[in-house]
Amino acid sequence: MGKLDKHYTALAIWLLSLAAITMLVRAADKPDAKLLQRGEYLANISGCHDCHTVLKMGPNGPEREMTSKLSGHPQALMMPAAPTLPQGPWMGIFSATMTAWAGPWGVSFSRNLTPDKETGLGEWSEEDFLNTIATGRRLGKGRPILPPMPIEALQKSSLEDRRALFAYLQSIPAIKNLVPEPLAPDTPAPGIK
Amino acid sequence: MTLRRIGNLPILAGFCLLLTADPGVIISPPAGTLPLHLAETGLGDAAAVNIFSANRSYSPLYPLWSDGAAKRRWIYLPPGQDIDARQADDWIFPVGTKLWKEFSFGKKVETRYLEKVARGEWRFAAYAWNAGENDAILVPERGAPNCYPIAEGVRHDIPGVADCKTCHEGQGRDIVLGFNALQLSPERDPEAPNAEAWASGMITFTSLVEQKRLDHLNKNLARRAPAIATALATARARASLGYLSANCGGCHNPNNPQASAGMYLKAEIDSRNGAVRMALSTFIGSKSKFQIPGLATGQSYRVLPGHSSQSAIVYRMESRNPYRQMPPLGTKIADRKAVELIRSWIDNDLGATPATP
Numbered sequence: 001m002g003k004l005d006k007h008y009t010a011l012a013i014w015l016l017s018l019a020a021i022t023m024l025v026r027a028a029d030k031p032d033a034k035l036l037q038r039g040e041y042l043a044n045i046s047g048c049h050d051c052h053t054v055l056k057m058g059p060n061g062p063e064r065e066m067t068s069k070l071s072g073h074p075q076a077l078m079m080p081a082a083p084t085l086p087q088g089p090w091m092g093i094f095s096a097t098m099t100a101w102a103g104p105w106g107v108s109f110s111r112n113l114t115p116d117k118e119t120g121l122g123e124w125s126e127e128d129f130l131n132t133i134a135t136g137r138r139l140g141k142g143r144p145i146l147p148p149m150p151i152e153a154l155q156k157s158s159l160e161d162r163r164a165l166f167a168y169l170q171s172i173p174a175i176k177n178l179v180p181e182p183l184a185p186d187t188p189a190p191g192i193k
Numbered sequence: 194m195t196l197r198r199i200g201n202l203p204i205l206a207g208f209c210l211l212l213t214a215d216p217g218v219i220i221s222p223p224a225g226t227l228p229l230h231l232a233e234t235g236l237g238d239a240a241a242v243n244i245f246s247a248n249r250s251y252s253p254l255y256p257l258w259s260d261g262a263a264k265r266r267w268i269y270l271p272p273g274q275d276i277d278a279r280q281a282d283d284w285i286f287p288v289g290t291k292l293w294k295e296f297s298f299g300k301k302v303e304t305r306y307l308e309k310v311a312r313g314e315w316r317f318a319a320y321a322w323n324a325g326e327n328d329a330i331l332v333p334e335r336g337a338p339n340c341y342p343i344a345e346g347v348r349h350d351i352p353g354v355a356d357c358k359t360c361h362e363g364q365g366r367d368i369v370l371g372f373n374a375l376q377l378s379p380e381r382d383p384e385a386p387n388a389e390a391w392a393s394g395m396i397t398f399t400s401l402v403e404q405k406r407l408d409h410l411n412k413n414l415a416r417r418a419p420a421i422a423t424a425l426a427t428a429r430a431r432a433s434l435g436y437l438s439a440n441c442g443g444c445h446n447p448n449n450p451q452a453s454a455g456m457y458l459k460a461e462i463d464s465r466n467g468a469v470r471m472a473l474s475t476f477i478g479s480k481s482k483f484q485i486p487g488l489a490t491g492q493s494y495r496v497l498p499g500h501s502s503q504s505a506i507v508y509r510m511e512s513r514n515p516y517r518q519m520p521p522l523g524t525k526i527a528d529r530k531a532v533e534l535i536r537s538w539i540d541n542d543l544g545a546t547p548a549t550p
Contacts, residue, residue, distance in 0.1 A: 106516070123451060124451060125450075125451065128451045128452075135355055135358075135359055136355075137359060137521070137522075138452075139449075139451050139452040140359065140363075140452060141359060141363070141444045141449060141452035141521070142452060142521050143515065143516045143517075143521050144515075144521075146516075181516060181517070182516045183516075184514040184515055184516055184517070
């Protein structure tokens with residue numbers, strides 16, 4: 001083997017080692033397939049899509065718009081003021097997309113759960129997600145999580161399930177969709193206007 | 194269940210019915226082994242008129258706004274055990290430390306209680322005062338919402354344990370708020386909103402140094418308590434920054450990277466010399482993700498020098514819309530004095546910049 005061949009062989013070994021290490025590091029970063037599978041399963045059975053994936057009318061009736069799954073209330077859909085409910089034991093009303101909800105708490109809009117960095121959960125850490133569930137407050141510190149989000153049901157889930165859910169949500173396609181902030185009920189605010 | 198516990202339940206139920214008009218309050222026995230009566234925590238007599246001498250009162254330089262409540266505070270430090278003060282703005286308290294904070298709106302309404310029961314472990318409780326103000330009883334773990342009228346259409350919430358933790362946890366190495374080198378400075382700030390009158394015998398940073406209750410304190414810092422003195426420090430700037438640190442910095446600090454939104458309002462004290470720094474560039478002249486209603490997109494700033502109307506900090510301090518207000522909990526009435534102070538600081542002291550830079 002000539003001197004040059006030796007150099008090429010050494011270079012090839014070095015490059016192959018680098019590629020192998022890179023693959024190993026990437027594999028270590030990725031949540032394992034079972035965790036993602038569990039997270040997807042939980043998202044499907046616990047009704048996440050009911051409110052966070054837009055409902056649209058299809059050839060066979062209402063169906064979920066899975067191409068933008070879990071991206072919340074569509075930014076472009078401006079909702080008019082919620083209609084006044086008739087007398088009687090009625091409490092709330094919701095949009096045809098099932099992403100805007102009016103009730104005694106005001107109007108809430110289903111959030112974007114995709115990993116988009118600006119408008120979704122892309123900048124959230126697992127700890128942020130866990131704190132939000134544990135406290136029922138955004139990021140564990142901010143405004144309360146609003147109806148109809150079944151936060152109390154989620155608080156009864158196991159830590160493993162919450163982690164799986166977060167891992168799955170971080171693995172789905174990121175959709176840029178800025179969901180409006182919730183509107184407070186029409187009550188005069190005390191203090192300064 | 195012991196006879197004593199059975200005996201306690203009707204008292205607790207009676208307290209809830211007496212204090213709250215909210216039918217949603219769940220009457221449940223308290224968790225853990227917290228005493229049922231405030232007096233049993235070791236504060237003083239049943240009415241908290243005579244406080245035990247081991248419990249020392251203190252008053253922070255920049256108090257937290259609590260809808261105008263008058264407050265009294267005490268701390269108990271176990272004898273022979275001192276505060277680890279190696280980080281000037283992040284003290285670690287000895288196991289056995291207790292703190293009390295009493296809230297009055299014309300009359301005593303509640304007293305909150307913190308006790309360090311083990312390294313890194315605290316317990317939180319609130320005690321509600323009876324109508325005669327001669328006994329305070331443990332509030333259920335979920336708190337007592339809307340328990341006392343404080344203004345027209347506004348009722349005070351006694352927080353639940355989860356709400357206590359929302360504010361107190363995530364500070365740093367320990368969980369106490371309002372008791373550090375800056376807050377106990379004997380050099381009072383005459384412009385500080387809601388500052389309380391001093392009483393003789395109150396703990397100060399200096400008295401803690403003299404009594405050698407601060408371990409590992411840097412000698413330079415021991416000579417003089419820290420004070421806010423930045424390049425922007427007019428008297429109004431000093432008070433504004435102190436107010437923001439005490440009222441917003443609990444969440445808006447680097448320990449909460451997401452919840453703080455990268456806006457750091459907590460005053461950081463240099464442990465070597467007591468210099469106080471604030472990360473002004475994270476909020477002054479910085480665009481706000483929160484859009485002020487009525488302004489065009491991109492016109493909202495965290496603080497825009499010369500333009501308080503474009504400064505989201507002012508808007509959110511002033512708002513009591515429950516989804517926009519800041520702080521998001523612990524207050525239902527805006528702090529009028531503080532809003533005017535911060536507005537005036539932004540409009541007059543920070544210098545005008547073009548409205549659309």
